[in-house]
Structure formats: C-alpha cells, structure tokens
Amino acid sequence: MIQFNRVTKHYGTVRALDGASFTILPREFVSLVGPSGAGKSTVVRLLTCEEYPTFGQITIDGKDIHLLRKSYIPYYRRQIGVVYQDFKLLPHKTVFENVAFALEVTGASDEVIKTETTKILELVGLKEKVDSFPSELSGGEAQRVAIARALVLHPRLLIADEPTGNLDPHTAWEIAQLLLKINRLGTTVILATHNRDIVDGIGKRVISLKNGKLISDRRHGKYRLS
Amino acid sequence: MQIFSRIIRTAWHGFWRNGWLSLVAIFIMMQVLLLVGIFVSINLGVNRTIQAINERIDVAIFFKDYVPDADMLAFQEKIKNLPGIKDIRFISRQQALESYTASNQSNKELLEAINNDPNFFPASLEIKITDQNLLEAVVKKVKEQDLNGIIAKTSLEKNQAIVDKLRKINRLLAWGDLGVSLILMIIALLIIFNTIRITIFTRREEIEIMKLVGATDWYIRWPLILEGVLYGIVGAILAFLLTLGVYQTASLALGSHYWSLEAFTGAVHLFSYTFAVKLFVFQLFFGVLVGSISSYLSTKRYLRI
Numbered sequence: 114m115i116q117f118n119r120v121t122k123h124y125g126t127v128r129a130l131d132g133a134s135f136t137i138l139p140r141e142f143v144s145l146v147g148p149s150g151a152g153k154s155t156v157v158r159l160l161t162c163e164e165y166p167t168f169g170q171i172t173i174d175g176k177d178i179h180l181l182r183k184s185y186i187p188y189y190r191r192q193i194g195v196v197y198q199d200f201k202l203l204p205h206k207t208v209f210e211n212v213a214f215a216l217e218v219t220g221a222s223d224e225v226i227k228t229e230t231t232k233i234l235e236l237v238g239l240k241e242k243v244d245s246f247p248s249e250l251s252g253g254e255a256q257r258v259a260i261a262r263a264l265v266l267h268p269r270l271l272i273a274d275e276p277t278g279n280l281d282p283h284t285a286w287e288i289a290q291l292l293l294k295i296n297r298l299g300t301t302v303i304l305a306t307h308n309r310d311i312v313d314g315i316g317k318r319v320i321s322l323k324n325g326k327l328i329s330d331r332r333h334g335k336y337r338l339s
Numbered sequence: 340m341q342i343f344s345r346i347i348r349t350a351w352h353g354f355w356r357n358g359w360l361s362l363v364a365i366f367i368m369m370q371v372l373l374l375v376g377i378f379v380s381i382n383l384g385v386n387r388t389i390q391a392i393n394e395r396i397d398v399a400i401f402f403k404d405y406v407p408d409a410d411m412l413a414f415q416e417k418i419k420n421l422p423g424i425k426d427i428r429f430i431s432r433q434q435a436l437e438s439y440t441a442s443n444q445s446n447k448e449l450l451e452a453i454n455n456d457p458n459f460f461p462a463s464l465e466i467k468i469t470d471q472n473l474l475e476a477v478v479k480k481v482k483e484q485d486l487n488g489i490i491a492k493t494s495l496e497k498n499q500a501i502v503d504k505l506r507k508i509n510r511l512l513a514w515g516d517l518g519v520s521l522i523l524m525i526i527a528l529l530i531i532f533n534t535i536r537i538t539i540f541t542r543r544e545e546i547e548i549m550k551l552v553g554a555t556d557w558y559i560r561w562p563l564i565l566e567g568v569l570y571g572i573v574g575a576i577l578a579f580l581l582t583l584g585v586y587q588t589a590s591l592a593l594g595s596h597y598w599s600l601e602a603f604t605g606a607v608h609l610f611s612y613t614f615a616v617k618l619f620v621f622q623l624f625f626g627v628l629v630g631s632i633s634s635y636l637s638t639k640r641y642l643r644i
Contacts, residue, residue, distance in 0.1 A: 161551060163644050187550070187554060188553065189553075190550075190553035191553035195551060201544075201548045202548070203548055205352065205353065206352070210352075214552060215552050217345055218549075220341065220342060222341065266553075
C-alpha cells in the first residue's frame with residue numbers, strides 16, 4: 114500500500130506538489146492525470162527517490178521511503194519498475210542486454226538472466242528483436258523494451274511516466290493494453306499521463322492533479338480537469 | 340567472481356561500442372604520454388650533463404719542491420679513506436709532463452720552451468670527490484692531515500671562481516628541469532583529465548539510467564574506471580612505440596661527429612634496453628593511474644541521483 118500524506122514539493126519558489134494526500138492499494142491501476150506542470154512527474158520522481166519531499170511523507174507498506182539510507186536506494190529501486198516517456202534505454206546495449214542489465218545488477222546468474230529475459234521479451238512481443246540496438250527500434254518497440262526491463266525483476270509496483278507521449282495513437286493504445294495486462298498479472302500500476310483517450314479507454318481509477326493540488330479522485334474515472 | 344567478469348565485459352563493450360570516443364581518448368592519451376616520454380628522455384640528458392659537469396669538478400694537490408715521491412704516496416695512503424673522496428691518483432712530474440706534451444702537440448714553441456724538462460711540472464695528487472658540494476670541506480680535511488706541512492697549494496685556490504660558476508650552472512639546470520617537469524606534468528594531467536571528463540560527460544545519461552534501474556555506484560563506476568585504464572594501456576603502448584621511433588631518428592641524426600656534444604650523445608647512448616623498458620613502465624603507470632583516477636572523479640558527479 115502506497116500512501117501520500119500531505120506531500121509538498123517546492124522547487125525554489127515553484128510548488129510542484131502542494132499537500133497531496135492519497136492512497137494506492139496493492140494490485141490497483143491508477144491513472145495520474147493533469148496538464149503539463151500539474152505535478153505528475155514530481156510524484157514519479159518522489160516515488161523513485163530522485164527527489165525528496167519538502168513537507169509530508171510517502172510511505173510504502175508503512176515505511177517512509179525517504180528515510181532510506183542512501184546506500185539502500187539501489188535495492189529499493191529494484192523493487193519498483195519505472196517506464197519513461199523517453200524510454201531511457203542504454204544506447205550501446207542491445208535489446209537483450211538492456212533488459213538483462215536490470216537482472217545483472219542484482220547478481221543473478223547467467224542462466225537465470227537468459228531465461229527471465231527471454232521470457233519477458235516474449236511477453237512484450239519483442240522476441241525477434243533481441244540483438245537490435247535501441248537506435249534501430251521504433252518508438253513502440255523501444256517502449257516495450259523499457260517495460261520489459263521494468264518488469265524483469267517482478268516488481269510489485271510499475272510506474273509509467275507519460276509512456277505514450279512519444280507514440281502514435283495506435284501504438285499508444287497497444288502500450289496501454291500491455292500495462293493493463295501487467296496489472297491483471299498482479300502488479301500495481303501508476304500511469305502518469307495527459308492522454309485523454311488512453312485514460313478514458315482504460316476506465317480505471319483516475320487521480321487528477323492541477324497546479325500541484327489533487328482536484329479529484331474517482332474510482333472509475335474519466336479524464337477531467339474541472 | 341561473476342560480478343567481476345560482468346564488470347570486465349561491460350567495460351570491454353563500452354570501450355568498443357563507443358568506438359570514436361575511445362579512439363579520440365586513446366589518441367590524446369598517446370600524445371600526452373609521448374610528450375611525457377620525450378620529456379623523461381630529455382631529463383635523462385640533463386641529468387647526464389649535470390653529472391658530467393660534476394665530474395669535472397675535482398681538486399689537485401701540489402707539494403713543495405723538496406718533497407720526494409715516496410712521501411707523496413705515503414700521504415695519498417693516509418688521506419685515501421677520508422669521507423667524501425672517491426678516487427685519488429698520483430701524477431708524477433714525468434706523467435704531468437707527458438700528458439701536457441700530448442695535449443699540446445700543435446704548439447711547438449711552447450713545447451720547445453718546456454724542453455722536456457721533467458721538473459717543469461710539479462707532481463700532484465688528483466682527488467675526485469663524491470659530491471661536488473663537499474669540495475671545500477674535503478680540501479680542508481686533507482690539509483688537516485698535512486702535519487709536516489708538505490703541501491704547497493691546491494688547485495681550489497686558483498679555481499674557486501670556476502667551481503662556483505659550474506655549481507651555479509648546475510643549480511640552474513636542475514631547477515629549470517624541475518620547473519619544466521612540474522609544468523609539463525600538470526599540463527599532462529589536465530589534458531588527460533579533461534579528455535576523460537568529456538567521455539564520461541557524453542555518457543552521463545547512461546549513468547543516470549543505470550542508477551534508476553537500481554545499479555549500485557560501484558557497479559556503474561568500475562567499468563568506466565576500467566575503460567580509463569584501457570585508454571592508458573593502449574595510449575602508453577602507442578606512445579612508447581613512437582618514442583622509440585623518435586629516439587632512433589634522433590640518435591641517427593645526432594650520432595654523427597658533428598653533433599657529438601658529449602652529454603647529448605651520452606644521453607642517446609643511454610637509451611638502452613633497460614631505459615626503454617623503464618620508460619615504458621613509467622608511461623604505462625602514468626597513463627593507467629591518471630586514466631583511472633580521472634574516470635573515478637568524473638563519474639562522481641553523475642552518480643548523485
């Protein structure tokens with residue numbers, strides 16, 4: 114269970130997040146919506162411990178994640194999968210190596226890496242592209258690799274920050290379907306997006322942010338900003 | 340063990356897949372190490388020159404006319420073990436005459452005036468000392484041993500001005516050498532550091548991604564440090580081969596008698612196998628050390644997230 118408890122984040126004089134409180138239950142699928150600058154990316158960066166809140170706490174299963182020791186952060190990050198708008202793939206590694214990297218850092222054996230990576234690349238439908246480099250992939254394919262990398266460690270939480278931002282509507286919808294499938298397999302998914310069609314199509318819980326404030330939280334919501 | 344092989348593999352991939360970047364880094368590393376190599380060689384030459392000058396600084400002790408050779412030899416025995424004395428040679432009147440005649444063959448009038456008179460030149464003890472700065476102290480100690488007052492004079496009295504001048508030249512050479520060494524080493528350090536900083540800078544996003552995927556700092560850092568080491572090794576090998584080439588050319592050109600300035604040809608002759616190996620080890624050590632430390636320092640700031 115993830116809890117945001119009156120979380121405020123200031124960047125200088127800018128209030129990126131302003132006293133936001135909400136709870137996300139295990140296995141939930143939550144769309145985090147709002148226009149650019151609403152605070153969606155701040156929520157993501159707080160969850161990955163790239164940023165620390167100015168006020169308030171974020172707890173996962175009761176533990177304040179920003180009280181973790183610095184040396185423990187890599188191990189914490191292995192428990193959550195993150196997918197970004199710009200994919201963030203390692204340019205000099207192949208598709209296989211990119212996904213395998215997440216396993217390598219944990220010290221998994223070569224055999225485990227081979228079977229797990231192959232399995233997950235099959236799940237996202239990229240079995241044929243294992244030896245390609247990121248520059249040789251389409252946007253949709255690159256995002257699938259990123260999702261595979263995020264999933265290969267079987268995280269309980271998958272965070273997707275504008276994963277469809279650089280994709281055409283058809284591909285974007287495919288990625289949304291993939292996220293839903295992952296959620297059905299038991300992973301909590303947080304999808305930060307401003308793509309109205311995607312959110313409306315998914316039809317799950319929607320948390321709306323505007324100017325850093327939480328303005329609505331609906332169980333089967335649509336994208337709305339009023 | 341597994342993590343070890345993974346780090347090496349990652350470094351190897353990084354080295355080859357960033358081909359152009361590696362090539363540029365190696366090229367710059369090679370240039371800098373070449374500079375260092377040439378400089379170390381010149382250093383050797385300067386040291387040889389200083390040594391040669393020091394060897395010229397010696398002192399001769401002349402005895403009063405009535406002193407027989409036997410007493411002089413006895414005195415030589417007596418002072419031979421004084422600290423600071425490297426070597427003593429007894430030059431008899433006859434030997435002094437012969438060596439003077441030999442070196443002044445062209446000056447017939449002078450030789451005629453001397454007329455092969457064995458008493459024209461005095462006998463002397465030529466003393467070589469271990470450290471030219473001890474010259475005055477050694478002469479003083481030698482004089483203290485002269486209980487019977489058989490010493491007439493020493494060459495130091497006549498040569499003090501020249502000795503001082505030679506010392507000044509030596510000091511100047513040594514300090515100049517040190518100053519230029521320091522400046523060049525600092526330049527070499529900065530050039531390598533900056534080059535590696537640029538290679539790491541272009542890969543800052545990779546570092547960030549690795550951090551976000553959950554890699555520990557050292558898991559990210561080691562391959563990059565190893566890449567720095569690789570630049571150092573390959574750069575050193577290339578620089579060494581080039582230094583060798585430069586030296587061969589130089590010794591061919593300078594080997595002719597026209598250029599046989601003793602110190603310089605001495606330095607070229609000193610370029611033996613041992614020196615070559617020493618030079619290579621130095622270049623390798625310098626390249627690897629500076630390469631790895633630069634990688635370490637450059638990586639640091641991008642690991643903060």
